Each structure stands twice: as C-alpha cells, then as structure tokens.
Amino acid sequence: MIAxxxxxxxxxAGVLFTLGLVGVMVRRNILFLLMCLExxxxxxxxxxxxxxxxxxxxxGQVMFILILTLAAAEASIGLAIVLQFYRRHHSLDIDxxxxxxx
Amino acid sequence: MxxxxxxxxxxxxxxxxxxxxxxxxxxxxxxxxxxxxYWITIAGQLAALVSIFAxxxxxVDRVATPVTDLILIDGHAxxxxxxxxxxSLVCTVFLRNFIESYGNNKEEVYMLLxxxxxxxxxxxxxxxxxxxxxxxxxxxVPVYGMVAYTHERSRSLEAGVKYLILSAAASxxxxxxxxxxxxxxxxxxFADLADxxxxxxxxxxGFGIAMIVxxxxxxxxxxxxxxxxxxxxQGAPAPVGALLATASKLAIIAILIRFLGHxxxxxxxxxxxxxxxxxxxxxAVGNFLALTQTxxxxxxxxxxxxxxGYLLIALIAGNSVDVVSANxxxxxxxxxxxxxxxxxxxxxxxxxxxxxxxxxxxxxxFYRSPxxxxxxxxxxxxxxxxxxxxxxxxxxxxxxxxxxxxxxILLAALIIGSGLGLYYYLRVMxxxxxxxxxxxxxxxxxxxxxxxxxxxxxVLVLWLGVYPQPALEFINTLH
Numbered sequence: 247m248i249a250x251x252x253x254x255x256x257x258x259a260g261v262l263f264t265l266g267l268v269g270v271m272v273r274r275n276i277l278f279l280l281m282c283l284e285x286x287x288x289x290x291x292x293x294x295x296x297x298x299x300x301x302x303x304x305x306g307q308v309m310f311i312l313i314l315t316l317a318a319a320e321a322s323i324g325l326a327i328v329l330q331f332y333r334r335h336h337s338l339d340i341d342x343x344x345x346x347x348x
Numbered sequence: 349m350x351x352x353x354x355x356x357x358x359x360x361x362x363x364x365x366x367x368x369x370x371x372x373x374x375x376x377x378x379x380x381x382x383x384x385x386y387w388i389t390i391a392g393q394l395a396a397l398v399s400i401f402a403x404x405x406x407x408v409d410r411v412a413t414p415v416t417d418l419i420l421i422d423g424h425a426x427x428x429x430x431x432x433x434x435x436s437l438v439c440t441v442f443l444r445n446f447i448e449s450y451g452n453n454k455e456e457v458y459m460l461l462x463x464x465x466x467x468x469x470x471x472x473x474x475x476x477x478x479x480x481x482x483x484x485x486x487x488x489v490p491v492y493g494m495v496a497y498t499h500e501r502s503r504s505l506e507a508g509v510k511y512l513i514l515s516a517a518a519s520x521x522x523x524x525x526x527x528x529x530x531x532x533x534x535x536x537x538f539a540d541l542a543d544x545x546x547x548x549x550x551x552x553x554g555f556g557i558a559m560i561v562x563x564x565x566x567x568x569x570x571x572x573x574x575x576x577x578x579x580x581x582q583g584a585p586a587p588v589g590a591l592l593a594t595a596s597k598l599a600i601i602a603i604l605i606r607f608l609g610h611x612x613x614x615x616x617x618x619x620x621x622x623x624x625x626x627x628x629x630x631x632a633v634g635n636f637l638a639l640t641q642t643x644x645x646x647x648x649x650x651x652x653x654x655x656x657g658y659l660l661i662a663l664i665a666g667n668s669v670d671v672v673s674a675n676x677x678x679x680x681x682x683x684x685x686x687x688x689x690x691x692x693x694x695x696x697x698x699x700x701x702x703x704x705x706x707x708x709x710x711x712x713x714f715y716r717s718p719x720x721x722x723x724x725x726x727x728x729x730x731x732x733x734x735x736x737x738x739x740x741x742x743x744x745x746x747x748x749x750x751x752x753x754x755x756x757i758l759l760a761a762l763i764i765g766s767g768l769g770l771y772y773y774l775r776v777m778x779x780x781x782x783x784x785x786x787x788x789x790x791x792x793x794x795x796x797x798x799x800x801x802x803x804x805x806x807v808l809v810l811w812l813g814v815y816p817q818p819a820l821e822f823i824n825t826l827h
Contacts, residue, residue, distance in 0.1 A: 256531060256552075263524055270517055279513050286520035293527035301534040306527075309478060309536075313523060316485050320516055323492050327508050330499040340513075343506040346579045 255296030262289035276331060276338045280324045287317045351416075358413050358421040360403060361396040361429055362469045368392025369462035376455045385455040386444050389462060393437045396465075400430050417537060420475035423826040427675065428602040431682055432468035435595040436461055438686050438801055442587035442693035445795030450498060450698030457497050460490040464591065468599035477526045477536035480603055484522070484567070487596055488515050494591070495584040498698055507583025514576045518566040525559030528552050538610040545612045557615060560607070561623075567600045570626050570660065571633040574653045578637075581649035586696045586703045589645060590689030593652050594682045601659065601678060605669050613667070623664045624758060630657030631765040638772050645705045647772060648688055651731060654765055655681055661746050661762060666753035673745040675823045680742035680812055684730040687805035691724045694798035704792060707775070711782045717794045721780045723806040730809045732773040733766050738812035741820075 262285060269282030291313040298306015328338070335342045356363070371392065372385050403426075404410055412422035440461060447454045467486025474480045492515070496508025530536055532553035533544035545553055562573065569577040581589050608616070634654025641647040659681070662673040696703035704710075714721035730739035743766065750759040812819055 252531060256528070259524075259527070263520070266520070267517070270513065276509065276513075283513065283516045283520065286517065287523065290520055290523035290527050293524055293531065297527055297531035300531060303534070305478075305536055306530065309481075309523075309527075309530075312478060312482065316481075316489075316519070319485070319489050320492075320512070320519075323489060324512055324516075327492070327496050327499075327505065327512060330496070330505055331509060334499075334502060334505060340509065343502060343509065346503060346506065346582050 249299075250296075252296055252300045255299075256293055259289045259293035259296060262286075262292065274339050274341055276328050276340050279340065280321060280328070283324075284317055284321065287313055287320075355415060358403060359415055359419070360399040361433065362466055364396040364399055365392060365433075365462055365466045365469065368396075369459050369466065372455065372459045372462065376459070380453070380455055382444075382448065382454045385458050386440070389440050389458040390437070392462065393433055393440065393465070397430060397433045397437070400426050400433075414475065418476045418479035419470070419473050421473050424602065424605075424671070424675075425473035427823075427826050428472035428598060428678075429469045431679070432465060432472065432595045432599055435598070435682055435686060436465040436468070436591065438690065438805070439587050439591045439595070441801050442590060442690050442798050443585075445798045446585060446587050446693050446696060447698045449700075452500070457494060460494050460497075461591065464490040464494070465595065468595050471599040472602040474603065475538050475606070477530070477538075480607070481523065481526065483599070483603070485519060487599060488519070488567075491588070491592060491596065494588045495580060497588070498585050501583075501701060503583040503702075504585065505583075507580045510576055510583075511580045514566070518563045518573075521559050521566070522563035525556040525563065528556030528559065530556075532556065538606060541610045542612050545615065549612070554615060554618070557611060557619075561619065564600060564604050564607075565626060568597060568604075568656050569649075569653055570656055571630040571653060572626075574630065574633065577653060578646045578649040581652075582643060582645045582705065585698065586645065586689055586693040586705075589648075590686055590693065593648070593685045593689060597652070597656065598678050598682055601674065605663065605671060605674060608663065608669055616667075620664050623660060624755075627657045627660035627664065627758060628761045630654065630660070631761045635765045635768040635772075639768065641772070642707050643705050644692060644707055644710065644776065645703065647707075647776070648685075651769065651772075652685070654769065655731075658743065658746050658762055658765070661755070661758045662749050665749050665755040665758055670749045670753075671826075672823055673749045675826065676745045676820065677742040679819065679823070680730070680738035680809075683805055683808050683812065684727055684737075684739055687723065687727045687802050687809060688731065690798055690802040690805060691720055691727065694720060694794045694802060695792050697792060700792075707779050710776065711779045712784075713779075714781045715783065717799070719803060720794050720799050723799075723802050725777050725780060726806050726809060728773040728777050730813070732770050736810070736813045738809040738816075740813055741816045 266282045266286035273279055291310045294306040294309040372388050375384055412420055414420045464487050467483050471483030474483050492512045495511050496505055498504040532550055533548050535544045566573040631654050634650045638647050638650035659677050662670045730737035733739040733743040
C-alpha cells in the first residue's frame with residue numbers, strides 16, 4: 247500500500263473546505279446551503295483522518311465519528327427549520343425571509 | 349485508567365442536568381403538562397447548583413481534578429459552571445411566562461434549555477479539543493431550535509435559519525483549525541499543546557489556531573464577525589435572547605481563556621495585535637450602530653458586541669490573560685444582561701406576533717408598572733457603567749488592567765465607547781418616564797414571576813455595585 251503524504255491529503259481537505267465555504271456564500275437556496283455546510287464539515291473530518299494517519303493514532307478517526315454525529319444532528323434541526331420555512335414562504339430562497347434590517 | 353464512582357463524582361452537575369433533560373422528555377411522552385415540565389427543570393437545575401457547593405467546588409484548598417483526558421475540573425470550571433446554571437435557571441423562569449400563551453407544544457423548550465446548559469458545563473471544563481468541540485456543539489445546536497421555537501413568527505424563523513447557517517459554518521472553521529493543529533502537533537490535549545507547538549511548530553499549526561480563534565470570535569459576535577447578532581437577538585424570543593447573551597457567551601469566554609493560556613508565547617505575540625484590533629473595532633461598531641436603534645433587543649445586541657469588545661481587553665492586554673478582571677466583568681455583565689432581557693420577557697408573550705421590543709413600547713412604563721420601570725432604569729445605568737451599579741465595578745477592573753499594562757489605545761477605545769454608550773442607554777431611560785407616552789393598545793400586563801426575578805437581579809446589581817468586597821474576595825480565591 248502506498249502511503250499518501252500528509253500535505254496532499256490536507257490539500258484535498260482544504261480544497262473541499264473552500265468549495266463548501268464559497269458555496270455557503272454564493273448559494274441562496276437553503277437546501278444547497280445545508281449541503282455546502284455538510285461539505286465543510288466533511289472536509290474537516292477528512293483532515294482529521296489524514297492527521298490521524300500521520301501520527302498513527304486513533305484520535306483522528308474518533309473525531310471523525312464525532313463530526314459525523316454532529317453533522318447528522320445539525321442536518322435534522324436544519325431540515326426541520328427548512329420544512330417550516332417552506333410552509334410559510336413557499337420558497338427555499340433565503341432572501342425571501344429578510345425583513346430585519348439595521 | 350481506573351474508572352470508579354469517585355472519578356465521575358466531580359461531574360455530578362453535568363450528570364444531574366442530563367438526567368433532568370431525560371426526565372423532562374419522559375414526562376412529556378407520558379403526559380403533556382407545562383407545569384410539571386417546568387418544575388422538573390427548576391428542580392434539576394437547583395440540584396445541579398447545590399451539587400457544585402456540596403462538592404466543595406469553591407473550597408480554597410481544592411485541587412484541579414481531571415476526569416479522563418477530556419475534562420479538567422478546577423475552581424474556574426465550577427465558577428463558570430455555576431454561572432451557566434444560574435443563567436439558565438433564570439431563563440427558565442422567564443421562559444415559563446413567555447411560553448404559557450404560546451399556542452403550540454410548550455414543553456420541549458425546557459429540554460432544549462437543559463441540553464444547552466449541559467453543553468455549557470462541558471465546555472467550561474474541557475481540557476481537550478474533543479471536549480471543547482462536543483461542549484460547543486451541545487451548547488449551540490439546541491439553541492438553533494430555541495431561536496426558531498416560535499416558528500409561527502416569521503422573524504423567529506428567519507433568525508433560526510441565519511443562526512443555524514452561520515453558526516454551523518463557524519463550527520466547521522473550528523473543526524478544520526483543530527484538524528490542522530492536530531496534524532502538525534499530534535496532540536489534542538490543551539496541556540501538551542505548548543510543548544508540542546514549540547517542538548513541531550510551523551505555519552500549519554499557526555493557521556489552525558487562527559481558524560479556531562476566528563470561530564471563537566464569531567461565537568462571541570466580535571466585529572467583523574458580528575453580522576448575525578442583531579438579527580438573531582431581534583428574532584429570537586426574549587428569554588432565548590437572555591440565554592444567548594449570557595450562558596452561551598460566558599461559556600465560550602471561559603474556554604477561550606483556557607485555550608489562550610495553553611499556546612506558546614510567540615504565537616500569543618502574533619495574536620495579540622490582531623485581537624486588539626478586533627476589540628477596538630467591536631467597541632466602535634457596537635456603540636455606533638446602537639446609537640440609531642429604535643428596537644430594544646437590537647440595541648442590546650449591539651451593546652453586547654461592544655461589551656464583548658471591552659471584555660477582550662482583559663484577555664489581551666499585557667502578556668497573560670487577566671483572569672480576575674475577566675471574571676469580575678463576566679459576573680457583572682451576566683447579572684445585568686439577564687435583568688435587561690428579563691424585563692423584555694416580562695412584557696412579552698409567546699402568543700403575540702412580536703415581543704415588546706420597540707422603545708416606544710416602554711414609553712411611560714413608569715406609570716403602568718413602576719417597579720419594572722425603576723428596575724430597567726438601574727439595569728441601563730449598570731450597562732452604561734455608572735458608579736454604584738455592578739457595571740461600574742466590571743468596567744473599573746477592565747480599566748485597571750489597561751492601566752497596569754499601559755495599553756493606552758485600548759483604554760482610549762474603552763473610554764470613548766462608554767461615553768457613546770451613555771447616550772443610547774439614557775434614551776431608553778428617558779422613554780420610561782415619558783408621560784406623553786402612548787399606547788393602551790400594547791398595554792400588556794407584566795408577568796409577576798419574571799418581574800420578581802428581575803427585581804432580585806437588580807438588587808444583586810446594586811449589591812455588587814455598592815458592596816462588591818465579598819464577591820471580589822471570592823473571585824480572587826479561585827484557582
């Protein structure tokens with residue numbers, strides 16, 4: 247088995263993270279926003295796996311499981327809010343709900 | 349490692365609160381009864397608070413006890429833990445009056461509140477990145493639900509969506525930063541961090557720590573990461589706003605103090621000027637934008653941005669964190685903010701489309717509800733930092749930190765910011781006594797229990813302001 251150098255693994259994670267972040271900033275559809283957040287979380291999880299394999303320690307994988315759990319919890323609350331949002335506005339565009347200013 | 353009953357004893361407050369959350373869930377599934385859920389919540393929190401004292405949490409000679417690698421319980425952890433439980437206990441009382449008139453399910457909000465309190469307790473005592481992360485998420489995720497709890501109000505829903513997305517993005521930043529630090533140093537224990545950083549140091553770890561600090565600044569709503577704060581404070585139900593402004597902020601400050609204490613001095617030297625700029629910008633943005641607000645919740649949001657800026661001065665002036673100043677400031681800020689949001693909660697009802705949040709709502713309040721108006725006056729004076737109130741003691745300590753470390757620029761920001769603050773706090777006070785004031789229409793009777801708690805908090809504000817000695821001595825013995 248050929249080991250993947252840490253720098254390359256982290257670079258992939260960094261690219262994923264940036265893609266997610268750009269998505270959160272430019273997308274206006276809430277479902278896509280949630281997906282982009284998921285991509286960011288998973289990028290961090292991937293970085294933990296890479297870091298864990300560098301040190302040959304299980305900590306990185308433990309963190310991966312914790313992050314997976316968090317992402318699930320966040321998605322469940324997020325989707326509950328999205329349901330209510332759609333019911334009220336009949337749209338998933340986040341700019342529809344923007345009445346607070348100042 | 350040998351795990352026994354004694355190992356977990358210091359975690360009693362956390363365990364008691366978690367059990368209470370489960371109990372509330374069971375009670376709801378057997379039969380929905382608002383009163384029962386409320387009293388279980390109150391009892392559980394009181395038990396947790398008592399357990400801290402029963403464990404001699406504040407004994408002078410207590411030593412820091414680790415519970416596994418993840419958690420380290422010392423005097424500070426118990427101090428912040430007690431404050432978190434106190435804040436959530438007070439919020440429970442505010443919530444009851446508020447949620448009583450809410451048409452939908454009422455009981456789950458207590459469950460969410462208890463889980464958030466557990467998260468706060470874990471956060472303030474964690475000594476490992478995993479504990480840090482779990483505590484922070486346990487604190488934030490239930491709050492998304494609480495902010496959007498009154499989802500029939502479109503503003504509450506909007507605030508929930510905004511908070512969810514921005515807070516989750518901040519969490520992702522935090523996680524990625526942790527991963528980078530771990531990749532470089534091979535440790536996630538705070539205690540080993542300084543040594544390993546010195547040994548393996550490099551740009552990756554520095555970058556990781558910068559990402560962690562950005563995430564913390566976001567959660568503390570420091571400028572330029574403050575954009576979510578006014579909308580979320582305005583849209584969230586008033587009692588939830590109280591929780592956001594107090595329990596959540598103080599738990600994050602606690603972990604930030606711990607974290608900053610464990611990184612190497614050359615990294616601190618890089619962080620210090622950056623954080624100083626953030627503090628000054630926060631003070632400026634918070635105070636200037638608060639000037640034009642006509643919405644009380646929004647004004648409090650901007651004022652909290654400024655207050656976090658003041659607090660940051662205690663963390664960064666000089667070579668090490670001035671923990672005593674930070675603790676005194678946090679204590680006074682928490683008591684005062686709770687009273688401010690409590691007054692809004694007392695006049696708001698979950699069944700209405702809006703909270704009593706416009707300054708116009710409070711015009712002539714003195715002639716309708718004199719006790720509440722006087723209490724709110726004192727709270728505003730304390731937020732402005734007028735002598736004989738708690739706010740003054742807090743500001744005085746921050747000021748002293750600035751003087752002893754000769755951080756003159758930060759001091760100038762503190763003084764100018766406080767001067768500006770006086771203007772908008774006074775405007776609210778003037779409205780309270782305006783006889784020409786309006787409105788039979790939104791003349792809501794104030795909820796009695798909430799008013800009683802607000803008055804109690806104001807007595808505490810005055811006591812801390814007039815005779816702060818016992819509290820200060822107590823804070824000085826913490827270690």
